[in-house]
Amino acid sequence: MEGKRTDDSRVLEATMKAGEILLQSGAEISRVEETMIRISNYFGVDSKEFFVLSNGIFVTGGKHSKEYAKVRHVPVKGAQLSKVVAVNQLSREVEEGKYSIEEVEQRLEEIEHMSGKSFQSQIIAASIGSSAFCCLFGGGPLDCVAALIAGFLVQIFILKVRIPYLSKITGNVGGGALVTLVCILCYQAGIGNNLNHMIVGSVIPLIPGVAFINGIREIADEDYISGSVRLLDALLGFLCIAIGVGVMLGLFHRITGGILS
């Protein structure tokens, strides 16, 4: 612990930034707290308190002459696990004494603006993922083709409609309905023989996997407030997708008079 004595509020500001990036990109609460403590300890801030919730960070600390207190609201964004890895790595390197506070600030800035995967590669990944999951649940080759199409369209829907314009609830109901519609159309057109596998496979890009797993971990860590918020978020996601699928199935069931599966 040979940390150089630096301006406490500057260190805490950088610490806050690190925490914010982590929280936004899908890290669990205990990791956020741990990383913040690690960074601030190294730079020798000895009196500090961090309180992290699933969508906000509270920091107070510093020597009594220069008190630092800040609350920051951190809206939940999509998962960008590469940022979690980068900040985690940074904090370990800080601990090994590789960086000055200026360099830490600079690195954090770089990590924050790290570009995500391009639109195309996300769509391709989602389509391949959907058809792979369709196959995994037992779908045949034609079913996988249908899932590929549905996964492709649903990912476009997620990126272009749900994220910019819709709330999670309508977004997921709409996404589930869209998937079902596309799959039914494919099924009617003769692409795919097993509607169920097609739908289950192509609904996968909508599933809130990160929220689900982080929620469980936080509950296990006894971070009940954040854990229940995230778990509620995830369960609501599952429920809304199911509603979307159900509504669309019901609609077609009615139109075709029960011929469907």
Place this chain on the structure above:
Amino acid sequence: MIVQVIAAVVGTTAFALLFEVPRQYYMTCGVIGGIGWFLYLFMVEKLGLTAVEATFIATVVVVLMSRFSAVKERCPATIFSIPGIFPLIPGGGIYWTAHYIVLNQYDKAMESGMEAAKAAFALVLGIIVVFEIPQKLFKIQRKETGKKQGE
């Protein structure tokens, strides 16, 4: 079965990409997902275990492997466990529940709904059990095989 396992590897890797796991870890994610799904299928189809039991054991193994890889690669375990667990989420059960509700077959909906809920709890329990194991045990060279520690 081989085709399904390959599909699990491909699917898991695709989702690793969607969650923006750094590129150098794609392989590990895919392999973990593939092994998890292989175990699940093997236990359900060959050993005759129920979906709930198979989900629990496969989850335990997936999360264990994620934690070992995390220590080895010095990065958070979540980046491996999130994609790896995807195939084990009882998506099918949730789908059937919605399907039967639409068809007004409430008894069947109840049945598949409870089945999905049980599988989900098995998943949750599997994750929690393994994440409770202290970090230290993963840093010491592996004396026992992964499965033993999951008990």
